[in-house]
Amino acid sequence: MEQPPYLYPDYVGTRLRAPKEPLIILPKTLSDVTGPVYGHHRPGELDNDLTRQHEGEPQGQKIIVHGRVLDGDGRPVRNTLVEIWQANAAGRYRHKVDQHPAPIDPNFSGAGRTMTDDDGYYRFITIKPGAYPWQNHYNAWRPAHIHFSLFGRAFRSRLVTQMYFPGDPLFFQDPIFNSVRDEKARQRMISTFDLDATIPEEALGFRFDIVLEGRYATPFERPHA
Amino acid sequence: MTEEKVQELRLTPSQTVGPYLSLGLLREDWSELVSPDHPQAIRIEGTLYDGAGDPVTDGLVEIWQAAPSGRYDHPADDREDLPLEEGFHGFGRSGTVDEGRFSFVTLKPGPVPGPEGTTQAPHIMVAVFARGLLKQLITRIYFEDEAEANAEDPVLRSIADERLRETLIARKEGENRYRFDIRLQGEGQTAFFKLSE
Numbered sequence: 001m002e003q004p005p006y007l008y009p010d011y012v013g014t015r016l017r018a019p020k021e022p023l024i025i026l027p028k029t030l031s032d033v034t035g036p037v038y039g040h041h042r043p044g045e046l047d048n049d050l051t052r053q054h055e056g057e058p059q060g061q062k063i064i065v066h067g068r069v070l071d072g073d074g075r076p077v078r079n080t081l082v083e084i085w086q087a088n089a090a091g092r093y094r095h096k097v098d099q100h101p102a103p104i105d106p107n108f109s110g111a112g113r114t115m116t117d118d119d120g121y122y123r124f125i126t127i128k129p130g131a132y133p134w135q136n137h138y139n140a141w142r143p144a145h146i147h148f149s150l151f152g153r154a155f156r157s158r159l160v161t162q163m164y165f166p167g168d169p170l171f172f173q174d175p176i177f178n179s180v181r182d183e184k185a186r187q188r189m190i191s192t193f194d195l196d197a198t199i200p201e202e203a204l205g206f207r208f209d210i211v212l213e214g215r216y217a218t219p220f221e222r223p224h225a
Numbered sequence: 226m227t228e229e230k231v232q233e234l235r236l237t238p239s240q241t242v243g244p245y246l247s248l249g250l251l252r253e254d255w256s257e258l259v260s261p262d263h264p265q266a267i268r269i270e271g272t273l274y275d276g277a278g279d280p281v282t283d284g285l286v287e288i289w290q291a292a293p294s295g296r297y298d299h300p301a302d303d304r305e306d307l308p309l310e311e312g313f314h315g316f317g318r319s320g321t322v323d324e325g326r327f328s329f330v331t332l333k334p335g336p337v338p339g340p341e342g343t344t345q346a347p348h349i350m351v352a353v354f355a356r357g358l359l360k361q362l363i364t365r366i367y368f369e370d371e372a373e374a375n376a377e378d379p380v381l382r383s384i385a386d387e388r389l390r391e392t393l394i395a396r397k398e399g400e401n402r403y404r405f406d407i408r409l410q411g412e413g414q415t416a417f418f419k420l421s422e
Contacts, residue, residue, distance in 0.1 A: 003238055004359035013241070013357030016276035017409045019417050024384055026363065026418035027340045031350050034299035035289055036316035041255075074234050085249025095245040097283070111249045147242065147249055154301070155289045155350050156420050158361065162240040179359050180238040188237050211234045 004179035011175040012136050028156075035155040041081065048114035050086075050126040058108035058127050060089025062203040065163070065191065066123035069116050069150060071214040076120025077157075083113045083149040084124060091130030091144075100132050125203065131170055143170040143177060152212035163208045164190045239360035244283045246354065247320055251285070256319040258288075258331040259312070265293065267401045269366065270328040273321045273353065276410030280325025284355035286407070288317045288329060288366070290348075295335030307335075321355075333368065339379045346374035346381070353407060363418040366405050369397045389416040 007018035026032070046052050051062060065084075069077040087093050087110060090102035094110055108127060116122045129144045145162040152158065164177065168190075171177050180186045188211070197205025242250070259266050273281040291297045296307035298314045310332060319327035331349075339345040349366040367375055375381055375394070384390040392415045395403035407415050 002236065004240070006359060006362070008359060011241075011357070011359070014359065015357075017281070017355060017357035019362065019410055019414055020276075021389060021414050021416070023417050023419040024380075024389075025421050026380060028421055029339055029345065030297060030302055030337055031289075031291075031345065031348070032420055034297035034301050036314065037299055070234060072234055072236065083249050085245065093245040093248060095248055097244055109248070111252060113249075147240075147246070149242075149250060154299075155352070158287075158352055159237060159239060160242050160354060160361065161237055162243075176240060176359070179240075185235065185238050188235065189240065210237045213236055 001182040002180070002185040004181075008175065008179040010137075011179055032156040033154050035153060035158065036151055037153075043081070043113040043115060048112055048122075048124050050108065050110065050112045050124065052125075053109055054107040056107040058088065058105050060105075060108075060127040060130075062125065063128050064123065064125055064194075064197045064199065064203050064205040065146065065208060066121070066194075066197055066205070067191075067208040067210065068120040069122065069152070069210045069212065070120055071152070071157070071212055076116070076118070077152050077212060077214075078116060078118050078120055080116050080120075080151050080153070081113060082116060082122045083111075084126075084146050085111045086126065086146040087129040087132055089127050089130050091132030102130070102132065128165070128204070131168075136175060140173065141170050143168040143174050148208075148210065150210060150212060153214050157212040157214045159210070159212055161189060161210070165206065166190055166193055241356060241359050242285060242354045244356040246283065246285055246356075247322060250318065251320045251322075256317055256327070256329050258315065258317045258329065259310075261330050263332070265332050266330050267333055267403060268328060268330050269349075269395060269403045269405055270326065271405040271407060272325040273327060273355070274325065274406065274408045275357075278411065281321055281355050281409070282323075282325055284321040284325070284327075284353060286319050286321065286327040287352045287354070288331070289350040289352075290315045290331065291334040291337050293332050293335050295337045297337070336374060343379040344374075344377065346371050346378035348378070348380075351407075353409075355409075358409075362409070363420060364407065364415050365393050365418070366395050366403075367393050368403065369394050384416060388413075392416050
């Protein structure tokens with residue numbers, strides 16, 4: 001209920017991709033309580049500002065997206081890689097597969113990354129993505145969203161999700177958003193408007209805290225004597 | 226009940242990477258975990274297929290593994306008597322844009338501890354992402370030429386269905402080359418795991 005199922009037929013793409021064989025329970029071992037630690041892929045200085053990656057300024061509403069990455073006990077996940085990608089203000093991805101007849105913005109690539117600080121805090125400057133149509137069902141539109149990719153401390157805490165915007169009128173008809181059946185869980189994918197993060201006369205602020213699996217910040221008990 | 230009270234937070238749900246994942250996740254090629262010139266380098270290649278048997282061209286395969294000594298480059302693995310390999314961290318990422326094909330150049334991992342004093346055969350953790358997958362699928366790569374260790378591996382032994390078990394074994398295709406195809410659904414579906422709490 002809190003995580004989406006693999007098979008959610010309303011989202012047509014799951015029908016040929018969800019496994020049918022039952023999942024095999026994998027005991028917790030060093031293989032999944034460890035995971036990539038991102039000290040060796042430092043993002044560039046401007047990688048967290050998607051509005052400054054080209055000569056000119058991108059079209060659209062400039063926004064701040066910020067928040068904290070936490071584990072299940074509320075502890076900050078420090079020094080972890082956060083990767084994002086998104087459509088431009090017109091709802092178009094800079095990707096050859098996206099043939100939606102909305103304009104490409106020559107000043108917007110739509111990808112960013114950063115590392116969390118010692119409080120698990122991250123911050124991006126970007127453009128509010130537009131909604132866009134897709135072929136899932138008649139008159140289907142994706143609510144505006146930003147894709148987020150996170151590692152956390154271990155293979156088992158790896159998460160890819162989408163951040164949505166408060167009050168979007170398209171939620172009710174979107175099978176990807178609604179694949180999370182628990183309403184409270186769905187709410188956790190929606191950012192909140194944040195006046196404190198808003199830069200007057202420049203950019204609206206949105207807050208998005210992310211909670212990853214993991215309660216093993218204390219030294220892991222050796223599984224063998 | 227007298228335990229220190231921690232603030233328990235609910236997890237953020239997963240959502241699909243969607244069809245445009247290469248924008249955010251394939252900006253650099255992270256498919257070579259070591260130089261192909263490394264004397265012990267191995268290459269693992271495969272194709273990601275959907276339930277119709279068609280290649281998935283908008284997928285992503287990530288791997289995580291131990292060093293040849295069996296130690297993970299991670300603070301939770303404090304077995305400092307086992308050496309790590311200079312410059313080798315154990316994480317790789319390959320897109321499947323080219324007709325569903327992915328590939329990695331890496332080192333063969335060593336055996337690692339399993340539950341209750343057992344030893345796990347050399348293996349690589351695999352996460353599969355794609356449009357149409359609302360969360361990643363987890364599988365493992367084992368090696369055909371580790372038959373003895375595989376026979377003792379607690380995870381392989383827990384899989385009763387031999388056909389499913391066999392889907393986890395990378396086939397040797399030549400000197401230092403292995404094939405590991407991933408089938409999401411249908412005939413010959415790969416065995417996928419749920420991580421226990």
